[in-house]
Amino acid sequence: MARVSETGIPQDGGSPVRAGVPEHGRVPKYYAVRLLVTELVDGLPEGRVLPTERELAERFGAARETVRQALRDLLLEGRLRRRGRGTAVAGAKLEQPLSLASYTEGVRRQGRSPGRTLVDLRSWPCPAKLAVELGLGEGEPVWHMERVLWADDERVGLESTYVAVERAPRLDVEFDPDSSFYSYLRERGEAFAGADERLETVLATPREALLIGTPPALPMLLIHRLSRDGQGRPLERVRSLYRGDRFSFTARLERSDPDS
C-alpha cells in the first residue's frame, strides 16, 4: 500500500530492495486500517465525531480489535481525541516557541487561554543533586511548586518549579498560582537572563496521567530547564511535562554558531 508523506512525495514502493533494507510491501493489518482512518480524518473538520469502532470495522472489513489499535495510534499522535465514549477529529497541535517567554505568553500568542492549577507548594530541605544544580548547600530550604497547565478548558501539562526559598521567601503567601512565575520574579527585581533546556520524550507515569487526565503511557514531551539570573547564577530548575498529542515546540535558528 502506497504511503504519502506530508510533503506529498510517496515514501513507499519502488525497487524491492533499497540499500539492503527489504521494501517488501507488506504492512501490518492495523496499519493498513490506520491509513484508511487517516484518509477519512483528513476529509473531516475539527470536532467531527467518527463512526463507532463497529461501524469502521464493518466499513473496512477488519476486526474491531484491529480498528481499536489503529484508533489508539491516532489518539496517541493527536490526530483524534476522546469525545465522551466516542472519538473526534482533533485540532492541530499547539506550537510553543522554545524561548524565554513563559508558558502563559506562549499559549496566549496562539489565541488560547492559559491557566494553571496548584497541585502542591511547600518547602523542602534541598537534596544533594538539586543543590548542585541550583548552587545551594545541601539541606537549604527550596520551594517545590507543582502546577497543572491548562489551555482553554483542557489540561495539557504539569510543571514543577524548584527555587531557593531565599530567592522568594514569601512565595506561598504572595504568589497567585494561576499567574506567571516569571512576571512575579521580575516584579521582585530578579533578573532572568537565560536558560539551558533539554527536551526528551517520556511516558506519563500513572500519577502524571491522573493529574493531567491523559491515558497512562501517553508519550509526553519533557523539558528540563535551568535558568540563570543577570549574574549568571542558577535561578530556578523547572521540569515541564507536555502532552505529546497536543504540543509541538518551535525554534528559530540563526547563523551565530561558529562551528556550523
Add this chain to the structure above:
Amino acid sequence: MARVSETGIPQDGGSPVRAGVPEHGRVPKYYAVRLLVTELVDGLPEGRVLPTERELAERFGAARETVRQALRDLLLEGRLRRRGRGTAVAGAKLEQPLSLASYTEGVRRQGRSPGRTLVDLRSWPCPAKLAVELGLGEGEPVWHMERVLWADDERVGLESTYVAVERAPRLDVEFDPDSSFYSYLRERGEAFAGADERLETVLATPREALLIGTPPALPMLLIHRLSRDGQGRPLERVRSLYRGDRFSFTARLERSDPDS
C-alpha cells in the same frame, strides 16, 4: 508507594486530596514493579544484563506479564535496551544541540562516530504543498534523499531531505551520502543562513521501525526543518526522525526575546 523525582524530592504522598486531585496512593501493579526494576537498574553499570523476566517475577512476587510490561516501559524510555534475547542497562541518551550544526557535527561532539546510509535518492515533480514551502513551482524537479542515521554501530534515526534539483543538479553523482549535506552545500557556495524548526513526538510507522530497527510504535522525536539561504530564500526542507529512547535535544536560550 513513595516516588522520588530526579531532583530527589518525593512527588507522592502527603494529604489525601490536593487541589481536587485525589492522591489515593494506589499505583498499578506493573508500575510498582517498574519502580523496583528502576531501583535495580540505578545500581548497575551501563551494559549490565538484567536477570530474566522469570527471575524478576520471582524476586518481586509478580506475574511475568506484569514484569514484561514494566520492562517494556523502561525500554521505550531508553533506560534499558535489548541485548540478544535479554535486556541490558542502557547508556544516557545522546544530547543533540538544536543548532545549525549538522547531525554529523552534533554526534562527533559527543565522542560518537556518525554515519549515514542511503535509502533513496531520486528526483520527483515537486508536489503543491512542498512547492509552497520551498518557493518552487508545482512540478519543478526536487530531490528526495532519504538516509538512515547511525551513531557508532547503532541505527538511531531516519532523515529525508528535499532540495530543488536546480540547487544541486549533480547531487546524485557528486555527493557521498555518508557525508554532511551542509558541507556539500557550503563547498558549492550555497550560504546556509538560518532555519525554522518544529519538534514533536510521533510513533514510528512500520516502515520506519523496519528501517531504523526499532520496535514498532516506539515514541520518536520528529524535527521538521525549513532552512534559508543568505538571501532569506528557502533552501531545503528536512524531516528528521530520531529514536525517542536514544536522543534528547538541548537549547541554550539567551535574553533576546523582546516579549519575555
